[in-house]
Amino acid sequence: xxxxxxxxxxxxxxxxxxxxxxxxxxxxxxxxxxxxxxxxxxxxxxxxxxxxxxxxxxxxxxxxxxxxxxxxxxxxxxxxxxxxxxxxxxxxxxxxxxxxxxxxxxxxxxxxxxxxxxxxxxxxxxxxxxxxxxxxxxxxxxxxxxxxxxxxxxxxxxxxxxxxxxxxxxxxxxxxxxxxxxxxxxxxxxxxxxxxxxxxxxxxxxxxxxxxxxxxxxxxxxxxxxxxxxxxxxxxxxxxxxxxxxxxxxxxxxxxx
Amino acid sequence: xxxxxxxxxxxxxxxxxxxxxxxxxxxxxxxxxxxxxxxxxxxxxxxxxxxxxxxxxxxxxxxxxxxxxxxxxxxxxxxxxxxxxxxxxxxxxxxxxxxxxxxxxxxxxxxxxxxxxxxxxxxxxxxxxxxxxxxxxxxxxxxxxxxxxxxxxxxxxxxxxxxxxxxxxxxxxxxxxxxxxxxxxxxxxxxxxxxxxxxxxxxxxxxxxxxxxxxxxxxxxxxxxxxxxxxxxxxxxxxxxxxxxxxxxxxxxxxxxxxxxxxxxxxxxxxxxxxxxxxxxxxxxxxxxxxxxxxxxxxxxxxxxxxxxxxxxxxxxxxxxxxxxxxxxxxxxxxxxxxxxxxxxxxxxxxxxxxxxxxxxxxxxxxxxxxxxxxxxxxxxxxxxxxxxxxxxxxxxxxxxxxxxxxxxxxxxxxxxxxxx
Numbered sequence: 001x002x003x004x005x006x007x008x009x010x011x012x013x014x015x016x017x018x019x020x021x022x023x024x025x026x027x028x029x030x031x032x033x034x035x036x037x038x039x040x041x042x043x044x045x046x047x048x049x050x051x052x053x054x055x056x057x058x059x060x061x062x063x064x065x066x067x068x069x070x071x072x073x074x075x076x077x078x079x080x081x082x083x084x085x086x087x088x089x090x091x092x093x094x095x096x097x098x099x100x101x102x103x104x105x106x107x108x109x110x111x112x113x114x115x116x117x118x119x120x121x122x123x124x125x126x127x128x129x130x131x132x133x134x135x136x137x138x139x140x141x142x143x144x145x146x147x148x149x150x151x152x153x154x155x156x157x158x159x160x161x162x163x164x165x166x167x168x169x170x171x172x173x174x175x176x177x178x179x180x181x182x183x184x185x186x187x188x189x190x191x192x193x194x195x196x197x198x199x200x201x202x203x204x205x206x207x208x209x210x211x212x213x214x215x216x217x218x219x220x221x222x223x224x225x226x227x228x229x230x231x232x233x234x235x236x237x238x239x240x241x242x243x244x245x246x247x248x249x250x251x252x253x254x255x256x257x
Numbered sequence: 258x259x260x261x262x263x264x265x266x267x268x269x270x271x272x273x274x275x276x277x278x279x280x281x282x283x284x285x286x287x288x289x290x291x292x293x294x295x296x297x298x299x300x301x302x303x304x305x306x307x308x309x310x311x312x313x314x315x316x317x318x319x320x321x322x323x324x325x326x327x328x329x330x331x332x333x334x335x336x337x338x339x340x341x342x343x344x345x346x347x348x349x350x351x352x353x354x355x356x357x358x359x360x361x362x363x364x365x366x367x368x369x370x371x372x373x374x375x376x377x378x379x380x381x382x383x384x385x386x387x388x389x390x391x392x393x394x395x396x397x398x399x400x401x402x403x404x405x406x407x408x409x410x411x412x413x414x415x416x417x418x419x420x421x422x423x424x425x426x427x428x429x430x431x432x433x434x435x436x437x438x439x440x441x442x443x444x445x446x447x448x449x450x451x452x453x454x455x456x457x458x459x460x461x462x463x464x465x466x467x468x469x470x471x472x473x474x475x476x477x478x479x480x481x482x483x484x485x486x487x488x489x490x491x492x493x494x495x496x497x498x499x500x501x502x503x504x505x506x507x508x509x510x511x512x513x514x515x516x517x518x519x520x521x522x523x524x525x526x527x528x529x530x531x532x533x534x535x536x537x538x539x540x541x542x543x544x545x546x547x548x549x550x551x552x553x554x555x556x557x558x559x560x561x562x563x564x565x566x567x568x569x570x571x572x573x574x575x576x577x578x579x580x581x582x583x584x585x586x587x588x589x590x591x592x593x594x595x596x597x598x599x600x601x602x603x604x605x606x607x608x609x610x611x612x613x614x615x616x617x618x619x620x621x622x623x624x625x626x627x628x629x630x631x632x633x634x635x636x637x638x639x640x641x642x643x644x645x646x647x648x649x650x651x652x653x654x655x656x657x658x659x660x661x662x663x664x665x666x667x668x669x670x671x672x673x674x675x676x677x678x
Contacts, residue, residue: 049608057608057638081638082288082677092469100522102469109391111365115472119525119567127609228608250467251356251406255324255349 025145025161029177031184033140038213038239040066045076045234047128052227059084059126062257063234066243070095072137073248077257084126088253091132097139103132106253113250122171128230129200129221131171142166148176157181172199185214198224205231210239288678289314289328296647296671298431306431306669307385308335313344324349345397358402363395364415366463366476368518368529371599371616372578374559375476375516375533378415378461380483382424386432386664387618387627388647396421410466417459420451422509423483431667436487438549441502443492448508451481473519476533481509486539489550500548510539525566529576532560542588553589557582563599574601596621610635623652623659643673 045061060079065072071094078087086108093101100118107114121133143163151158159181164174173196178188189202206218215237222229246252290313296306310333317326325348332340347360367376371387379395387394398417405412426432436442451457461478485507491500516533535557542551563576576599585593598621603614616629631645647669651662658665 051608057610082290083635083639083641083675085288085677094469099469102522104467104472111363111392112368113467113472114368115520115522115527117522117525117527117565117567123567123570124609127605129608246406249406249409250465251404251411255351255356 023147023159025147025159025163026140028147028159028161028179028184029140029143029145029163032177032179032186033137035184036213037067037215038210040064040241040243041215041237041239042241042243043234043237045232047126047130048231048233049128050229050231057081057127059128064243064247066245066248068245075248075252078126086256088256090248090253091136092248093137097141101136104250104253106250111254113253128232129223129226129228130230130232133171134202134221142170143175150181151178153178153180153187158187183214185216193225200224206233208237210237213239215239284318284320286317286319287314290675290677292673292675294671294673296669298666299668299670300666306667307671309333322351324351343397344392354406356404356406358400358404361397361399362402363392363397364400364402365395366474366518367531368472368474368520369531369561369563369578370574370576370601371618372561372576372597374531374561374578375474375514375518377478377480377483377514377533378417378459380421380423384424384426384430384432386426388629396424409468410464413461413463413465415459415461415463417461417480418455419453420457420459420481420509421483422449422481422485432664434663436505438489438503440492440500443502443504445504445506448488448506449485451509457481471519471521473517475517477513477515479511479513482512482538483509485509486552487541488552489541489548491548491550503548503550510537512537527565529563529565530561532558534558540582541590542586543590544588549590551588553586555582555584555586555589571602571604575599592622594622618661620652620659620661623654623657623662625652625659625662626650627661627664639677641675641677643675644670645673646670 042062042064045063047059047061049057049059059081062077062079063074065074071092074091074093076089078084088106089103091101091103101121103116103118104113105116106112121136122131124130125132125135143165145161145163148160148162151160157180159179161177161179162174163177165172172191173194174192176190177186179186185204185207187204190198191200191202193199201222201224203220203222204216205220208215208217215234217234217237218231220229220231290311292311292313294307294309294311298304298306312331313328314330315326315328317324327346328344330342330344334340343361345360345362347358347362350357364378365376366378367374369376373381379398382389382394382396398421399419400415400417403414428435459478459480461476461480463474463476465474466472488506488508490504490506492502492504494501513536514533516531518529518531520527520529522528537554538557539552539554541549542553543549544551558581559579561576561578563574565572565574567573578597578599580595582589582591582593598619600617600619601615603612605612612633614631614633617626619626626649628648628650629645631643633641633643635641647667649661649664649667651658651665
């Protein structure tokens with residue numbers, strides 16, 4: 001019996017090593033990046049900002065995204081609070097990694113659509129703990145990825161992957177991502193600042209399965225150094241409804257919903 | 258300004274609206290803001306520059322292909338009648354590839370910040386110089402606006418049947434700027450109105466596009482000059498060869514212009530440009546005896562280049578603006594070139610609840626400036642307190658104090674408390 005147990009343990013250990021060595025960190029992150037997300041998606045986004053004193057502020061947004069193949073377009077309409085109502089934000093993200101995102105914002109007080117720099121990706125989105133870059137699709141090739149280890153979570157194998165940006169000026173010195181091996185869904189991510197101190201932790205609290213497409217419907221970003229956090233909830237999610245291409249235009253930014 | 262009848266009518270409208278809102282709460286959207294604004298001059302007496310309470314309502318309704326918006330406002334000042342008006346009131350009609358907007362509306366063109374080059378459709382309200390908020394410094398115009406869409410390009414046509422001039426401060430205002438003459442003056446306003454006729458319409462056309470590479474606008478217009486030319490005539494007396502005074506006759510003249518603007522991203526910064534070529538501007542000029550009684554028609558070029566960028570978490574914006582009178586003659590009262598720069602820096606703190614902002618206009622001709630630092634704190638969602646200052650700096654030239662330096666005595670600090678709903 002002991003020999004059998006030993007043999008099973010050895011097989012398990014060996015297979016674990018195989019799992020760890022058969023796939024690279026880059027492949028794990030590419031699998032996460034290539035996970036099906038649908039051709040288009042829309043839903044209501046609620047951001048709850050909680051500061052270090054426990055005070056809460058809420059921002060409501062309607063969001064539409066559509067994948068056009070070589071470019072993913074996203075448009076957001078801010079519904080509340082009242083002082084940002086009717087503001088809209090649009091971004092076009094390209095598969096071509098040499099091409100920066102294009103971003104515009106419509107400010108109703110100015111009655112103008114303004115192009116904003118993709119350098120603002122390190123800015124925090126609407127005062128939340130998410131930067132624009134945290135919310136976007138970062139190309140796997142922008143970082144060097146290494147599997148640090150595998151872990152077991154609820155009986156499922158998880159890859160722990162460290163990603164170090166090739167651009168030394170990037171806002172994070174590295175990130176560490178926990179990814180389920182069976183679904184390629186990340187469930188936790190740590191962000192480290194330029195001094196390699198832990199800055200933020202992203203956790204996935206809820207997800208929904210839409211005909212095999214997994215949508216993260218509740219995530220929490222904890223800013224460890226500021227002792228504050230943001231919860232982002234996505235509700236009324238619908239996929240593949242054939243959102244019209246004309247939704248992602250200056251016309252709709254100005255007109256609103 | 259308003260009378261009691263107007264006030265009663267507005268009150269009745271609001272009551273009616275509130276009842277409609279209750280019965281059709283799902284389709285009528287009511288929002289706006291209440292604001293208290295107090296400013297104090299930093300002179301020895303610490304005179305109030307402004308004490309103003311504002312109610313601004315935005316009522317909108319959308320039902321698929323039709324949308325309506327009415328934006329009434331009330332300004333209340335101590336010891337004055339209420340100032341009530343409609344900032345905008347229009348309806349939108351949406352077609353597959355075209356939108357129509359009919360009614361009183363603010364129309365904003367161009368890529369410039371705080372400067373008006375191709376952004377000349379909605380005239381300006383300069384009753385508080387350039388200090389009013391963005392929405393308040395524009396005057397709505399009654400217009401028909403048609404937008405035809407072709408992918409990411411738009412062809413826009415604007416027809417304005419009646420002319421609306423720049424709103425100037427009244428003579429008792431600290432922002433009033435009275436031309437200085439060596440002789441007594443008499444004003445003649447008989448030619449200052451533009452009769453409401455079809456031939457006096459203003460028309461504008463714009464073709465614009467948005468793409469990954471570039472956002473651009475090309476425009477042309479036939480309009481009235483929002484700012485009147487002051488025609489000066491000597492007042493003569495029998496037996497006296499020298500004029501004893503001057504008659505000043507403000508008169509608006511027809512202007513045509515073509516222009517355009519662009520913005521693009523370059524090396525992590527947004528680069529913007531805007532230019533307009535104005536044809537037929539009437540410039541005041543001195544006659545051979547040195548009296549400012551001549552008017553010369555000249556074309557001029559008005560343009561800017563600007564950039565928006567960030568360093569760390571601080572955002573910056575800078576613009577260089579030049580107005581250049583072509584075929585210039587020395588007798589023209591205005592400088593051949595008028596150069597200006599603007600500068601903006603801002604940063605947010607505490608989850609964007611605290612924002613520090615610094616905006617400045619700097620006149621390069623007269624070395625004068627207007628510097629506007631502000632700090633805004635959001636105590637709660639929609640409730641903000643803004644503390645700021647307006648600092649006017651006069652140039653070295655004692656005769657020509659400059660566009661901003663003229664108000665050197667109007668330095669002020671102010672507080673705005675605003676609740677948006």
